[in-house]
Amino acid sequence: MESITVIGGGLAGCEAAWQIARQGVGVRLLEMKPEKFSPAHKNRGLAELVCSNSLKAARTESAAGLLKEEMRRLGSLLMDCAGKCRVPAGGALAVDRDEFSRLATEAIENEPLIELCRQEAESLPEGVAVIASGPLTSDGLAAGIERLCGGRLSFFDAAAPIVTAESIDMSRCFAASRYGRGDSDYINCPINKEEYESFMGELLKAERAPLHGCDTASPKVYEGCMPIEVLASRGLDAARFGPMKPVGLVDPNTGHRPWAVVQLRTENREKTLYNLVGFQTNLKFGEQKRVFGMIPGLENAEFMRYGVMHRNTFLDSPRLLNVDFSMRERPELFFAGQMTGVEGYMESAASGMLAGLNAVRRLRGQDSLVMPDTTMMGALSRYISGYEGKDFQPMGANFGILPPLGTHIRDKRDRYSELAQRALRDLERSVICAL
Structure with missing residues (x-):
């Protein structure tokens, strides 16, 4: 046959x-x-x-x-x-x-x-x-x-970190889906203006991992999988209008929409693992723990997988x-x-x-x-x-x-x-x- x-x-x-x-x-x-x-x-x-x-x-x-x-x-x-x-x-x-x-x-x-x-x-x-x-x-x-x-045609692509559910401080976070669609499927880490600006500052200063197979200092990165630190370099509010946008969410602790938010989405049915939505990154592992630990609720987060960046060919x-x-x-x-x-x-x-x-x-x-x-x-x-x-x-x-x-x-x-x-x-x- x-x-x-x-x-x-x-x-x-x-x-x-x-x-x-x-x-x-x-x-x-x-x-x-x-x-x-x-x-x-x-x-x-x-x-x-x-x-x-x-x-x-x-x-x-x-x-x-x-x-x-x-x-x-x-x-x-x-x-x-x-x-x-x-x-x-x-x-x-x-x-x-x-x-x-x-x-x-x-x-x-x-x-x-x-x-x-x-x-x-x-x-x-x-x-x-x-x-x-x-x-x-x-x-x-x-x-x-x-x-x-x-x-x-070559690009560089990135993946987001994954943390354990038990290491998330839920006293700082709230469960909800944007615009109330579906059940409360996401864990949301609300961030006020001061926290956001401090986070952006450290994100921009954080040390990045070397890229293997990269011929230039500034590799071409596909827009649909943009590392959060690259997005942050485009302007103070770039992330707040991207993966950290607070639109459609209300913090039950304040009754108001947060200045910015980091959403965590479950990785498995047991809801024991969560990924940081839109937080693809090429920061060094130690820097990821330090900088992402500034996010309310993730101060003591246990990382099961750090974000990585790798070459893609098209x-x-x-x-x-x-x-x-x-x-x-x-x-x-x-x-x-x-x-x-x-x-x-x-x-x-x-x-x-x-x-x-x-x-x-x-x-x-x-x-x-x-x-x-x-x-x-x-x-x-x-x-x-x-x-x-x-x-x-x-x-x-x-x-x-x-x-x-x-x-x-x-x-x-x-x-x-x-x-x-x-x-x-x-x-x-x-x-x-x-x-």
């Missing part, structure tokens, strides 16, 4: 392998863990969530929610896993990351058409294949990709890839995941779904499945393959990349709702019926 090689057992690779198997085609899935780990990966399992445990907004009327609903309707493995290990996070879909990985690994291992090979891929495979090795692709394979593509996809995620120069070779320029967990998984489905169609000599540009998956596909600007940057799901509606709807919520409804109608009409 003919088979397709998939390289990488992250979110994109798992979805690609799963979709290929669902079409009745064999898969050889290569994953280098636990033989070898990247600087950011720690879990032996597949589909490891490295940075946040949030898969973003759940509401279909949001861009991230619409993307997930499209994936759900197309039979996403990871959306099924996420539904089984969801943890409270207000209006967001957040998961127990260890359970999420376990469920995905178990599904892949138990699928008869998927052969999971725990070995490093050191070169590009022959025949129809999906490369979903991620932005931290190992050196040998990365060199092969670079030769094939004639260059690459293709110049508009020059290299077709809308179906295949290479223009080698159409039997597909790419998927963050290395294509989609940003976010589910965006990466969605690209894996499309790459996997189209790899099967290429193998069978069929035309590619091209999603309607009115869908979020279709709009992201067109963005990475057809961006015409000079400075290609990764893009996550957002309504700005969808074609406008034929009629003007002034209210933003109503407009987003109509865009979502149009996307799902077009998905049902032109894609699901064809599969």
Whole structure:
């Protein structure tokens, strides 16, 4: 029986392998863990969530929610896993990351058409294949990709710290979700103006860890995963209008909105671990403990994982890839995941779904499945393959990349709702019926 090689057992690779198997085609899935780990990966399992445990907004009327609903309707493995290990996070879909990985690994291992090979891929495979090795692709394979593509686009990415629940001083904090959405799923550390300004001052003075593989003193950092200290350098109020924004929250101890707030989101169902939302960082570990200990409620926080920063590599996809995620120069070779320029967990998984489905169609000599540009998956596909600007940057799901509606709807919520409804109608009409 003919088979397709998939390289990488992250979110994109798992979805690609799963979709290929669902079409009745064999898969050889290569994953280098636990033989070898990247600087950011720690879990032996597949589909490891490295940075946040949030898969973003759940509401279909949001861009991230619409993307997930499209994936759900197309039979996403990871959306099924996420539904089984969801943890409270207000209006967001957040998961127990260890359970999420376990469920995905178990599904892949138990699928008869998927052969999971725990070995490093050191070169590009022959025949129809999906490369979903991620932005931290190992050196040998990365060199092969670079030769094939004639260059690459590099970033630095960062992860946030995780602390134990029992070490948080709840006398200084309060539990609530922004705007009262969902239950009181977040722990909020309120900060007054004086505390905020002192915190910002120490944050800016704190010593940063050296960046390995960095050729410049000021590496290019992707906006969607901006280290908190880099954000702070943009101005005193930058963080207060970013991850520390107090909007939609009222401190029950004062009856007023705080000047700023740090939100903590649960990492697991047991609620024993919490991550600092939006606090990706490259500070030295000792500096993280010192500076983040200035946050009310975290004075004696026990850190289970400090924030880290690492290199990410992205293709110049508009020059290299077709809308179906295949290479223009080698159409039997597909790419998927963050290395294509989609940003976010589910965006990466969605690209894996499309790459996997189209790899099967290429193998069978069929035309590619091209999603309607009115869908979020279709709009992201067109963005990475057809961006015409000079400075290609990764893009996550957002309504700005969808074609406008034929009629003007002034209210933003109503407009987003109509865009979502149009996307799902077009998905049902032109894609699901064809599969």
